[in-house]
Amino acid sequence: MHTYIIALDQGTTSSRAVIFDEKARVVAMKSYEFEQIYPQPGWVEHDPAAILNTQIDALREVVRISGIPLEAIAAIGITNQRETTLLWDRKTGRPLYNAIVWQCRRTAPIIARLREEGLEKHIKATTGLVPDAYFSGSKLSWLLDELDLHERAERGEICFGTVDSFLAWNLISGRPHVTDATNASRTMLFDIRKNEWDDTMLRALNIPRAVLPEVVDTSGVIGMLDPSILGCAIPVAALSGDQHSALFGQGCYEPGMMKNTYGTGCFLLMNTGDQPASSKSGLLSTIAWRIGGKCTYALEGSVFVGGAAVQWLRDEMHLIERASESETIARSIPDCGGVYMVPAFAGLGAPYWDMYSRGTIIGLTRGTGRAHIVRAALESIAYQSCDLVNAMAEDCGRQPTELRVDGGASANQFLMQFQADILGCQVIRPAVIETTALGAALLAGLAVGVWKDMDEIRKIWRQDLSLVPQKGEAWRTQALAGWHEAVNRSMNWAKQ
Numbered sequence: 001m002h003t004y005i006i007a008l009d010q011g012t013t014s015s016r017a018v019i020f021d022e023k024a025r026v027v028a029m030k031s032y033e034f035e036q037i038y039p040q041p042g043w044v045e046h047d048p049a050a051i052l053n054t055q056i057d058a059l060r061e062v063v064r065i066s067g068i069p070l071e072a073i074a075a076i077g078i079t080n081q082r083e084t085t086l087l088w089d090r091k092t093g094r095p096l097y098n099a100i101v102w103q104c105r106r107t108a109p110i111i112a113r114l115r116e117e118g119l120e121k122h123i124k125a126t127t128g129l130v131p132d133a134y135f136s137g138s139k140l141s142w143l144l145d146e147l148d149l150h151e152r153a154e155r156g157e158i159c160f161g162t163v164d165s166f167l168a169w170n171l172i173s174g175r176p177h178v179t180d181a182t183n184a185s186r187t188m189l190f191d192i193r194k195n196e197w198d199d200t201m202l203r204a205l206n207i208p209r210a211v212l213p214e215v216v217d218t219s220g221v222i223g224m225l226d227p228s229i230l231g232c233a234i235p236v237a238a239l240s241g242d243q244h245s246a247l248f249g250q251g252c253y254e255p256g257m258m259k260n261t262y263g264t265g266c267f268l269l270m271n272t273g274d275q276p277a278s279s280k281s282g283l284l285s286t287i288a289w290r291i292g293g294k295c296t297y298a299l300e301g302s303v304f305v306g307g308a309a310v311q312w313l314r315d316e317m318h319l320i321e322r323a324s325e326s327e328t329i330a331r332s333i334p335d336c337g338g339v340y341m342v343p344a345f346a347g348l349g350a351p352y353w354d355m356y357s358r359g360t361i362i363g364l365t366r367g368t369g370r371a372h373i374v375r376a377a378l379e380s381i382a383y384q385s386c387d388l389v390n391a392m393a394e395d396c397g398r399q400p401t402e403l404r405v406d407g408g409a410s411a412n413q414f415l416m417q418f419q420a421d422i423l424g425c426q427v428i429r430p431a432v433i434e435t436t437a438l439g440a441a442l443l444a445g446l447a448v449g450v451w452k453d454m455d456e457i458r459k460i461w462r463q464d465l466s467l468v469p470q471k472g473e474a475w476r477t478q479a480l481a482g483w484h485e486a487v488n489r490s491m492n493w494a495k496q
């Protein structure tokens with residue numbers, strides 16, 4: 001009989017369930033979208049019941065459509081949108097507020113206070129992060145203040161959790177209050193070296209320890225699925241943040257290996273081995289996974305506007321009708337004719353960190369046409385990713401030999417070839433591009449013995465497409481010089 005593993009991929013806009021077989025092939029997949037709630041400008045929330053119900057529906061439905069007998073399912077792994085913050089009553093399990101989503105900026109004033117108090121250095125050194133409203137810590141602090149919950153929290157009546165925690169509590173018999181080390185490392189409350197909650201941050205944000213979950217391994221049996229959900233108990237054997245899971249699903253098990261996910265934004269993560277790297281360019285240090293109590297670390301950087309630049313061409317500029325059309329149009333000309341686009345719609349992140357930078361298209365001549373702009377938009381995704389790769393290479397003193405890619409825009413072969421050319425290294429797309437879900441399935445399968453050890457796991461990853469650089473060093477230097485000059489011209493704009 002075959003063995004199967006289910007990955008639950010609880011994302012920002014949808015909840016998915018994917019069934020993999022023991023060769024890590026996708027057997028069935030189901031997802032349900034849920035509502036985004038915007039109570040005020042800059043605020044983003046999710047209804048906790050919607051998160052839970054869509055996830056349970058996706059799980060039940062994927063099992064039904066696959067026709068697989070429940071006894072053949074060896075384990076369930078959970079991966080999730082990160083940093084999103086929930087609070088619930090320990091006795092009743094009732095959520096006390098909507099989930100505050102990672103994108104939500106409401107706690108910016110709390111972050112400003114932490115900076116004023118001089119905590120930036122401590123935050124970097126201890127949590128690997130930069131002080132930002134993005135992470136869970138300030139969101140949790142805000143909730144305790146806003147709902148006046150400090151006394152109840154001290155008495156242990158309240159549970160805090162990220163989405164992994166919330167799902168584990170609600171899906172596993174006995175309601176364990178746990179989170180895994182990767183999710184903990186996104187709270188801005190966790191010491192990633194010592195692997196424990198950090199008292200300085202808890203004090204600074206006035207958070208009692210009694211609200212915090214126990215931190216468990218990324219791969220390991222936490223408990224059994226509550227039989228009321230599928231009618232039988234199945235081990236829940238992995239919890240991991242989505243980008244960490246994708247790094248695992250991409251087979252980046254050795255230091256120096258990296259993956260880039262090309263979605264709305266791009267997420268680049270590089271395995272840095274058994275030590276966190278400290279970054280000179282403001283990249284984040286994070287726990288990649290914790291297995292058998294041992295941490296592997298990663299550097300992380302993100303491009304704010306990746307595939308979103310293509311959406312902009314389609315929805316605002318009406319230069320294309322479908323995202324995929326951008327490839328044919330880009331290929332219709334030999335180069336951009338000196339045109340560069342810097343899609344700094346919301347400022348620039350690492351390595352520039354200029355919130356006053358704004359979108360720029362530069363180098364226009366009378367001969368510039370639609371194709372040049374479309375091509376320049378695609379190239380900008382690769383240039384921004386290249387800047388991140390180079391920053392990582394500098395931080396850890398090693399040049400990458402390959403970049404593994406996934407996400408919606410990795411379907412664009414022009415973009416992937418340009419990425420290889422501008423990096424001067426191989427770009428590889430795997431056979432299974434559901435890498436986030438795959439990572440969770442592998443981590444869960446590893447915990448229950450579907451795969452014996454990391455050697456067996458290593459054999460699973462397969463490439464589909466491999467692109468080698470077709471341009472030389474001189475071309476690369478010149479192209480990058482033009483890009484960096486264009487970035488310079490986009491900077492500081494919104495200050496004027």
Ligand code: ADP
Nearest residue numbers: 263264307308310311323324407408409411412
């Ligand atoms: P997310 O998970 O962030 O929603 P996806 O991984 O689904 O993102 O990727 C969607 C993004 O990829 C969109 O921004 C879209 O514009 C872009 N995209 C999808 N297909 C292509 C393509 N063939 N060429 C360029 N961009 C694409």
